[in-house]
Amino acid sequence: MSGKRRGRSGNGWLLVWILILAMGGGVAAGLAVSWWLWPVEYTDVSPDTLHPLHRAEYIVLISHAYAHDKDLRRAQVRLAALGDLGSVGVEVVTLAEQYAAQGRDVRDTQSLARLAYALGHRRAALAPFMPGGAPTPTWTPWPTATATPAPTATLAPTATQAPTLTPTATQTPAERPTETTRSPLTPAVRVTLTPTVELERTATPEPTSAPRSTPTRRPTLTPTITTTPEPRFVLFVQQRRCAGDAAEGRAGLLSVVVYDAQGDPLPNVELLIRWPEGEDRFFTGLKPEQGVGYADYALAAGQSYQVGIVGIESDVAQDIVSDACADGTRASWELVFRLRDSAP
Amino acid sequence: MDKGRLWPLILLASVAVLGGMGLGLWYGWVLDPVEYRDTDVSHLQSVYRDEYVLMVGETYAMDGDLDAARARLALLGQEDVGALVADQAQAAIARGAAELDIQALARLAAALGARRDELAPYLVGGDGLP
Numbered sequence: 204m205s206g207k208r209r210g211r212s213g214n215g216w217l218l219v220w221i222l223i224l225a226m227g228g229g230v231a232a233g234l235a236v237s238w239w240l241w242p243v244e245y246t247d248v249s250p251d252t253l254h255p256l257h258r259a260e261y262i263v264l265i266s267h268a269y270a271h272d273k274d275l276r277r278a279q280v281r282l283a284a285l286g287d288l289g290s291v292g293v294e295v296v297t298l299a300e301q302y303a304a305q306g307r308d309v310r311d312t313q314s315l316a317r318l319a320y321a322l323g324h325r326r327a328a329l330a331p332f333m334p335g336g337a338p339t340p341t342w343t344p345w346p347t348a349t350a351t352p353a354p355t356a357t358l359a360p361t362a363t364q365a366p367t368l369t370p371t372a373t374q375t376p377a378e379r380p381t382e383t384t385r386s387p388l389t390p391a392v393r394v395t396l397t398p399t400v401e402l403e404r405t406a407t408p409e410p411t412s413a414p415r416s417t418p419t420r421r422p423t424l425t426p427t428i429t430t431t432p433e434p435r436f437v438l439f440v441q442q443r444r445c446a447g448d449a450a451e452g453r454a455g456l457l458s459v460v461v462y463d464a465q466g467d468p469l470p471n472v473e474l475l476i477r478w479p480e481g482e483d484r485f486f487t488g489l490k491p492e493q494g495v496g497y498a499d500y501a502l503a504a505g506q507s508y509q510v511g512i513v514g515i516e517s518d519v520a521q522d523i524v525s526d527a528c529a530d531g532t533r534a535s536w537e538l539v540f541r542l543r544d545s546a547p
Numbered sequence: 548m549d550k551g552r553l554w555p556l557i558l559l560a561s562v563a564v565l566g567g568m569g570l571g572l573w574y575g576w577v578l579d580p581v582e583y584r585d586t587d588v589s590h591l592q593s594v595y596r597d598e599y600v601l602m603v604g605e606t607y608a609m610d611g612d613l614d615a616a617r618a619r620l621a622l623l624g625q626e627d628v629g630a631l632v633a634d635q636a637q638a639a640i641a642r643g644a645a646e647l648d649i650q651a652l653a654r655l656a657a658a659l660g661a662r663r664d665e666l667a668p669y670l671v672g673g674d675g676l677p
Contacts, residue, residue: 232567232568252585271605
C-alpha cells in the first residue's frame with residue numbers, strides 16, 4: 204500500500220520536473236529567437252540615439268547649416284531632435300571648446316562657436332572664432348565689495364590749478380581672474396587732488412658759465428577722497444523655496460525679478476550665472492506672462508551657483524544650491540534685484 | 548510507462564515548452580528588448596536622413612570640401628550617394644522647398660557626378676556649373 208503511494212508520489216515529482224524543464228527550454232528558445240535570431244530592429248531611430256561620435260558630427264553639421272542659412276529657428280529644431288534644447292545647447296558650446304582646445308578644423312570650431320553664441324552661450328575661449336576675429340568679450344568681473352581706492356599715483360603736474368583726477372581703483376574679481384576683459388564697472392569713488400606748494404632747490408642753467416642754484420616752485424599733491432554713489436543693483440531678496448514648487452513645476456528653478464529704482468520691473472537685463480565649471484547668461488523679459496522683469500534658469504541638482512547682473516555694478520547672490528527639500532523635491536530659489544539710484 | 552499515460556505527459560510537456568517560449572519572446576521583445584543606444588546615421592529615420600543629407604549639402608556649399616562631403620555621406624551606407632543626393636534634390640523641388648536648400652543639394656549631386664536636367668537650373672552661378 205505504502206509502496207504504491209510512494210510510486211505515485213515519485214511519478215508526480217517526475218511530472219513536475221518534466222514540466223519545469225520543458226518550460227525552461229521554451230523560455231531559452233524564446234530568448235534565443237528574440238535576442239539573437241530575430242531581435243527587435245531599430246531601423247527608424249531618431250538622432251538622440253546616435254553614437255557619441257556620430258552625434259558630434261550631427262551637431263557640427265547643424266552648425267555648418269546654420270552658418271549657411273542663418274536660420275536659428277531651424278537650427279534649434281534640428282538640435283531639439285538630439286534632446287532637450289537647453290542641454291544640447293550646452294553640448295554645442297562644450298563641443299566648440301573641445302574643438303578649440305584640440306586644434307580641430309577651424310571651420311568646424313567657428314561654426315560651432317557661432318551657433319553656441321546664437322544660442323546664448325558665450326565663452327571667452329571661443330572669442331577668437333567669432334566673426335571679426337577676437338571681439339572684446341562683454342564678460343564683466345564682479346566686484347567683491349564696494350571699491351576701495353588706493354590712489355598711489357605719482358604725479359608731477361605743473362602747479363597751475365587743482366586737477367581733479369579719477370584714478371583706476373583696484374578691484375578684485377570674485378572668481379575667474381584669468382578672464383581679463385574690459386570692465387564697464389566704474390569705481391564709486393572720486394578722488395580730488397589739491398596741490399600744496401612747497402619750495403625746493405633745483406638746478407637751473409644760467410647763460411653764464413657758472414651754474415647757480417635758484418629756488419623754483421614744485422607742487423606736491425595731497426589727495427582728498429570724496430565718495431559718490433554710483434547706480435548699483437542691490438540684492439533685495441534671496442530665498443530658498445520648497446513647499447508647493449514641485450506642484451507648480453518650479454522645483455529646481457531659479458527665478459529672478461529685476462526692478463528699477465522706482466520699483467518698475469526691468470526687461471532685457473542680462474544676468475550672469477556661474478558655477479565651478481562654467482557660466483551662462485540669461486535675460487529678463489523672455490517670459491512676459493511672468494512679468495517683464497522676470498527671468499528663470501533651471502538649476503542642476505546639488506550644483507552651487509552665483510548670480511549677478513552684467514554691465515552695471517551689482518550684488519552677487521552666492522551659494523545658490525538646488526538641494527533636496529524635506530519632502531524629497533528639489534529646492535527652488537527666488538532672487539530680487541533692485542536698482543539703487545545714483546542720487547546722493 | 549504505458550502509452551495511455553505517456554501521451555498526456557508529452558502533450559503537457561509540449562504545452563509547457565510553448566508557454567515557456569511565449570514567456571521568453573514576451574520578455575525579449577516587450578519587457579527587455581535589445582536596445583540600440585549607439586546607433587549610426589544609417590539607422591536614422593528617413594526624415595532625419597534627409598536632414599542629414601541636406602546638412603551635408605549645406606556644408607559643402609560653405610566649404611567646397613568634396614572629400615569631407617563624401618566621407619559624411621558614406622556613413623549612410625548607400626552605394627551611389629550621388630544618386631541619393633540627386634533624388635533628394637528632385638524631391639525638394641517637387642515639394643517646393645527653399646531654393647537655397649535645392650541649390651545646395653543640386654550642387655552636391657553635380658559634384659558627386661549625378662547630373663540631371665531637372666537640377667540644371669539650380670546649378671547656375673554656383674560651383675556646380677555643368
